[in-house]
Amino acid sequence: LRPTTIDLNKYATVEFTGYEGKGKPEINFDYVKFEQDHGEEILEYYEEMFSFEFDSFSDYGVDDVLGGLGDFGEILDDAVADYSNNYFVNEFASNLLFYGEFDKDSELSNGETITYHWNLENQGDYLIPDSSKIKLKYEDIEATVEGLEQVKTFDPFEDLTVEFTGRNGLGKINLKPDHIDNGLTYSAVNNGELSNGDEVTIEVEYSYYYPGEDELYIEEHGQIPSVWE
Numbered sequence: 001l002r003p004t005t006i007d008l009n010k011y012a013t014v015e016f017t018g019y020e021g022k023g024k025p026e027i028n029f030d031y032v033k034f035e036q037d038h039g040e041e042i043l044e045y046y047e048e049m050f051s052f053e054f055d056s057f058s059d060y061g062v063d064d065v066l067g068g069l070g071d072f073g074e075i076l077d078d079a080v081a082d083y084s085n086n087y088f089v090n091e092f093a094s095n096l097l098f099y100g101e102f103d104k105d106s107e108l109s110n111g112e113t114i115t116y117h118w119n120l121e122n123q124g125d126y127l128i129p130d131s132s133k134i135k136l137k138y139e140d141i142e143a144t145v146e147g148l149e150q151v152k153t154f155d156p157f158e159d160l161t162v163e164f165t166g167r168n169g170l171g172k173i174n175l176k177p178d179h180i181d182n183g184l185t186y187s188a189v190n191n192g193e194l195s196n197g198d199e200v201t202i203e204v205e206y207s208y209y210y211p212g213e214d215e216l217y218i219e220e221h222g223q224i225p226s227v228w229e
Contacts, residue, residue, distance in 0.1 A: 004041045007137045008096065014116060014143035016108065019151040022214045023108030025143070027116060029097060035089045042092045045134050096120065096136070108145045116141040151218055153226035156184055156204045169195050175202065183207050183221060203229045 011030045018024045099119040108114070118138045128134055161176040171194030175186040185207045188200050204225060206217055214224055 003133045003135045004038065005135045005137050006038055006041075008118065009138055009141060011093075012116075012141060014114075014141055016145055016147055018108070018148060018215055019218060020148045021107065021109050022151065022218075023110075023145055023148045024106055025102050025104075025108065025114055025116070025145075027097060027100060027141075029093060031090050031093060034093055035086060039089045041134060042089050045092070045132060046088050048132070108148070110145050110148050112145045114143055114145065116143070152223040154223050155227065156182070156225040157202065157227070160186065160202070162202075164194065166192075166194070169193065171195065171198075173200055173202075183217060184225065201229055 011034045013028045013030075015026055015028050016023050017026065096118070101117055101119060103115045103117065104112070117140055120136065120138065128136055163174040163176070164171055165174060166172045170192065172192050173188045173194065175188065183206065184204050186202060186204050188202050190198070190200075194200065205228070218224055
């Protein structure tokens with residue numbers, strides 16, 4: 001028999017999430033269509049490679065229990081068998097996707113072109129032995145970033161009040177944002193060791209509620225800082 005050729009690109013598409021300049025790609029795999037087209041061959045592959053058969057729930061020694069449930073027992077038996085089959089087919093696809101990666105996976109903007117690499121060339125017999133009746137077909141997927149929304153920006157220093165206290169050489173700077181709940185943390189270099197005439201750099205970063213995650217901050221506030229110092 002001729003081996004079955006599975007074209008992975010037929011089931012994979014690239015989608016984008018996030019915002020303009022902060023986009024991220026993800027691979028969307030159509031597991032349902034994949035199982036419909038190749039479920040039978042993949043189950044045969046598992047049976048051949050691991051020497052066990054897919055049958056039904058009754059194989060696990062619960063015939064009497066299922067029999068006592070009448071028609072519902074038959075339905076349950078079929079349902080569990082279907083679940084088992086679905087699991088192994090999905091696992092097969094997930095193992096293939098595990099090695100894939102994008103050449104750029106963050107900070108994306110509309111109009112950029114990125115590439116998804118399957119990275120299956122060097123996996124050898126680990127995934128699909130030469131003796132298997134399944135052969136894989138695939139090629140890199142190029143995709144153009146689109147659909148990312150433009151996020152609003154604001155100046156985090158616009159309403160910041162700055163006060164200096166202490167003695168020369170031991171001066172401190174007090175930073176008071178107008179909106180204390182803006183989700184940002186302000187700090188200054190050498191604070192506590194300031195002298196008259198020093199130029200002070202004030203830095204801003206997300207508070208611990210948003211650990212370096214632009215998307216979390218945007219979801220809460222609908223905008224991000226335009227500058228960080």
